[in-house]
Amino acid sequence: MERSVSYGGNDLNLEATELRLGLPGSDExxxxxxxxxxxxxxxxxxxxAEESSSLSNSNVSDARNGDQxxxxxxxxxxxxxxxxxxxxRNSFQQKKTEADGAGMYVKVSMDGAPYLRxxxxxxxxxxPELLKALENMFKxxxxxxxxxxxxxxxxxxxxxEDKDGDWMLVGDVPWDMFISTCKRLRIMKGSEAxxxxxx
Amino acid sequence: xREERTEMSKDDDRSPPLDLRGADIAESSSKTRNCVxxxxxxxxxxPMEFQAPYPDxxxxxxxxxxxxxxxSRRDRNAASLVCxxxxxxxxxxxxxxxxxxxxxxxxxxxxxxxxxxxxVAIKGRPRFADFNxxxxxxxxxxxxxxxxxxSAYPWLEKVYLKRMSVTDEDLKHLAEYxxxxxxxxxxxxxxxxxxxxxxxxxxxxxxxxLDLIESEVAESDMDWIGEFPESGITCLESLIFDxxxxxxxxxxxxxxVIRSPSLKKLRLNRFVSIGQLYRLMVRAPQLTHLGTGSFSxxxxxxxxxxxxxxxxxxxxxxxxxxxxxxxDIAPDYLSAIYAVCANLTSxxxxxxxxNAEQLKTVIFHCHKLQTFWVLDSICDEGLQAAxxxxxxxxxxxxxxxxxxxxxxxxxxxxxLQAISEGCRKLQSILYFCQHMTNAAVxxxxxxxxxxxxxxxxxxxxHRPDHVTGEPMDEGFGAIVKNCKKLTRLAxxxxxxxxxxxxxxxxxxxxxxxxxxxxxxxxxxxxYVLEGCPRLQKLEIRDSPFGDDALRSGxxxxxxxxxxxxxxxxxxxxxCREIARALPHLVVEVIRDEGExxxxxxxxxxxxxxxxxxxxxxxxxxxxxxxxxxxxLH
Numbered sequence: 113m114e115r116s117v118s119y120g121g122n123d124l125n126l127e128a129t130e131l132r133l134g135l136p137g138s139d140e141x142x143x144x145x146x147x148x149x150x151x152x153x154x155x156x157x158x159x160x161a162e163e164s165s166s167l168s169n170s171n172v173s174d175a176r177n178g179d180q181x182x183x184x185x186x187x188x189x190x191x192x193x194x195x196x197x198x199x200x201r202n203s204f205q206q207k208k209t210e211a212d213g214a215g216m217y218v219k220v221s222m223d224g225a226p227y228l229r230x231x232x233x234x235x236x237x238x239x240p241e242l243l244k245a246l247e248n249m250f251k252x253x254x255x256x257x258x259x260x261x262x263x264x265x266x267x268x269x270x271x272x273e274d275k276d277g278d279w280m281l282v283g284d285v286p287w288d289m290f291i292s293t294c295k296r297l298r299i300m301k302g303s304e305a306x307x308x309x310x311x
Numbered sequence: 312x313r314e315e316r317t318e319m320s321k322d323d324d325r326s327p328p329l330d331l332r333g334a335d336i337a338e339s340s341s342k343t344r345n346c347v348x349x350x351x352x353x354x355x356x357x358p359m360e361f362q363a364p365y366p367d368x369x370x371x372x373x374x375x376x377x378x379x380x381x382x383s384r385r386d387r388n389a390a391s392l393v394c395x396x397x398x399x400x401x402x403x404x405x406x407x408x409x410x411x412x413x414x415x416x417x418x419x420x421x422x423x424x425x426x427x428x429x430x431v432a433i434k435g436r437p438r439f440a441d442f443n444x445x446x447x448x449x450x451x452x453x454x455x456x457x458x459x460x461x462s463a464y465p466w467l468e469k470v471y472l473k474r475m476s477v478t479d480e481d482l483k484h485l486a487e488y489x490x491x492x493x494x495x496x497x498x499x500x501x502x503x504x505x506x507x508x509x510x511x512x513x514x515x516x517x518x519x520x521l522d523l524i525e526s527e528v529a530e531s532d533m534d535w536i537g538e539f540p541e542s543g544i545t546c547l548e549s550l551i552f553d554x555x556x557x558x559x560x561x562x563x564x565x566x567x568v569i570r571s572p573s574l575k576k577l578r579l580n581r582f583v584s585i586g587q588l589y590r591l592m593v594r595a596p597q598l599t600h601l602g603t604g605s606f607s608x609x610x611x612x613x614x615x616x617x618x619x620x621x622x623x624x625x626x627x628x629x630x631x632x633x634x635x636x637x638x639d640i641a642p643d644y645l646s647a648i649y650a651v652c653a654n655l656t657s658x659x660x661x662x663x664x665x666n667a668e669q670l671k672t673v674i675f676h677c678h679k680l681q682t683f684w685v686l687d688s689i690c691d692e693g694l695q696a697a698x699x700x701x702x703x704x705x706x707x708x709x710x711x712x713x714x715x716x717x718x719x720x721x722x723x724x725x726x727l728q729a730i731s732e733g734c735r736k737l738q739s740i741l742y743f744c745q746h747m748t749n750a751a752v753x754x755x756x757x758x759x760x761x762x763x764x765x766x767x768x769x770x771x772x773h774r775p776d777h778v779t780g781e782p783m784d785e786g787f788g789a790i791v792k793n794c795k796k797l798t799r800l801a802x803x804x805x806x807x808x809x810x811x812x813x814x815x816x817x818x819x820x821x822x823x824x825x826x827x828x829x830x831x832x833x834x835x836x837x838y839v840l841e842g843c844p845r846l847q848k849l850e851i852r853d854s855p856f857g858d859d860a861l862r863s864g865x866x867x868x869x870x871x872x873x874x875x876x877x878x879x880x881x882x883x884x885x886c887r888e889i890a891r892a893l894p895h896l897v898v899e900v901i902r903d904e905g906e907x908x909x910x911x912x913x914x915x916x917x918x919x920x921x922x923x924x925x926x927x928x929x930x931x932x933x934x935x936x937x938x939x940x941x942x943l944h
Contacts, residue, residue, distance in 0.1 A: 192852075237611050
């Protein structure tokens with residue numbers, strides 16, 4: 113009995129747990145001459161091709177077998193394809209996200225101000241630089257950071273909302289960690305701000 | 312089948328250092344037995360001459376003096392076949408041992424035959440394991456080798472390992488067992504970390520070469536650079552650690568470089584900034600090979616007017632011929648290297664995300680360039696510039712910055728065509744792209760008759776010629792037909808059985824063949840197995856080849872180093888047939904780890920599997936196979 117190789121059953125919904133390199137929800141359709149691929153008779157019959165696509169090491173729904181899914185499926189990434197060693201792949205993943213778009217703009221609100229501003233965190237290399245920029249932008253003095261007392265001696269305290277949704281005092285964590293978790297900034301004013309100093 | 316085994320199967324891989332050419336024991340396996348038993352398979356002299364009462368000792372001394380000059384392992388394999396006496400003397404005079412597959416022969420057997428070895432090269436995992444096609448922990452452990460080498464060759468000087476698992480313990484043993492140890496080269500290895508490196512640095516007082524190439528080095532807080540002896544001149548000639556993904560003690564490195572006047576090759580990792588690079592370069596203007604590290608400023612350091620004069624540092628390195636690194640390049644600094652470009656024979660920009668304009672400023676100076684590795688960010692235009700200048704180019708590798716099937720694809724048939732027209736001496740090419748045409752590939756086959764290695768990776772699976780819509784059969788057909796020296800081929804794109812028919816008909820010298828998502832039926836693989844007598848290494852994935860095709864290679868598998876087939880149409884039954892027909896073939900069937908929860912593999916020997924990996928061996932099934940590997944019998 114000849115049994116053909118399969119990945120372990122088509123009933124495992126491996127697509128759900130599949131690692132992808134594209135953004136979630138991005139449905140990049142094959143751009144090049146798929147029409148000619150479809151019309152070419154050289155490929156095996158759809159039935160066979162379907163089988164061969166399930167043989168590949170991940171669940172790739174072959175875009176050319178349009179009858180499988182109603183919507184054109186994203187070309188999911190196949191394991192080990194293209195054949196690039198992971199260290200090489202990874203070194204550009206990082207760079208892509210860093211060079212992505214136009215910097216890292218976050219909203220800055222200040223208590224009492226009529227409208228918000230935006231700053232590009234990428235432009236600054238350290239806290240003093242950022243704070244100075246905020247001071248200039250809002251025409252105020254934030255003062256010196258101290259681990260013990262926060263921004264003592266000032267009416268203002270810079271805070272930020274992190275990835276978990278918590279409001280944190282700017283300055284506690286290393287700069288790199290800060291820019292990767294900061295979602296927005298808020299400059300707190302008045303008694304609320306002073307209160308932080310006595311925590 | 313026996314006749315074919317005596318033919319010297321050529322064994323080649325481009326990466327081992329030139330000075331490590333030994334003999335492949337596994338290829339001469341039958342010859343080993345022949346030599347020892349003196350059976351009828353011996354070729355050459357009349358067996359009667361063995362028994363003549365002639366001063367054998369004199370003859371052997373003469374032989375020894377002559378054979379010691381043989382360096383090529385193929386020549387040595389041939390010599391060892393002449394007769395028992397030559398076999399014995401060849402074994403005595405072989406100083407470089409090359410093991411192409413660590414499981415083809417046991418350490419004990421290898422060291423028993425060759426008693427005076429000073430340099431060892433061992434290769435382990437199959438290449439497709441690099442692409443996560445197989446669970447890690449498959450094997451290829453260096454440990455049993457280091458133990459055997461330790462007792463057999465206390466004078467051992469050089470070790471070269473590729474795709475092996477090496478632990479810190481193993482490195483510790485290396486340092487302990489071999490007081491004359493001089494060279495360690497680890498390519499695509501893993502399993503060790505900075506602790507192991509620290510022991511090597513500290514204990515190997517005669518170390519000349521420590522080369523870590525594309526290896527995975529586990530991080531620890533061990534300052535291994537600091538473990539080199541603190542005082543006195545070192546004999547270090549080569550220090551390559553660009554793959555180490557953790558920071559190093561720069562001050563210690565600087566001190567080391569100062570104390571190493573023989574240092575010729577230095578390849579830094581990306582944790583060395585351009586400012587630090589400068590400091591090292593002024594200390595070592597004698598360098599011939601330089602890996603620049605990040606080639607950008609350190610974190611938190613800003614551009615200033617007081618930056619060192621990088622241009623003059625490069626200009627002072629008058630012997631520099633090989634430049635690499637640029638791991639995090641700040642393109643503004645690229646102009647610093649202009650002074651050395653005219654002398655460069657090798658330039659590796661494959662981590663530098665630069666565009667065509669930026670490349671042009673550099674490449675126009677590089678008239679002597681023979682080896683060029685680059686990212687496709689330079690686009691076809693960049694390749695055209697390279698083609699216009701680098702008339703002496705021998706090896707080109709174009710890597711994708713965005714390694715996905717449906718990304719933009721900045722290089723295409725246009726770039727390939729340009730290269731073929733400009734670089735007529737091309738011998739080796741690795742080219743990743745999204746769009747290709749048969750015409751460009753045919754052009755290359757005509758323009759570059761010296762091609763030995765042709766590896767084209769069209770990243771979209773099953774993608775045809777983007778202009779004609781045809782399969783890529785004719786292009787690859789032209790390559791095998793016109794490039795008479797072709798020994799290594801990797802195919803891609805939409806390919807039918809016809810492509811394989813061409814390969815079988817014309818690819819008479821092909822030793823290594825890589826196939827992915829190609830072919831229509833068993834016939835494809837049959838063409839290759841029946842047509843390519845020199846085939847040594849065959850790796851196939853996701854192609855519709857089944858048991859019938861597998862059977863057609865029975866006459867040839869003993870001549871091969873290995874066969875890898877994953878996600879094809881094979882059945883356990885078909886593979887078992889092969890295992891039974893060829894007792895000296897180890898037939899491994901590898902299942903994804905997730906499928907092996909169930910326990911004893913024996914019960915599930917007929918379960919579907921992902922990978923077939925088979926190789927000849929003198930030793931039978933290995934005893935270190937993990938539970939996701941089943942060895943058929």
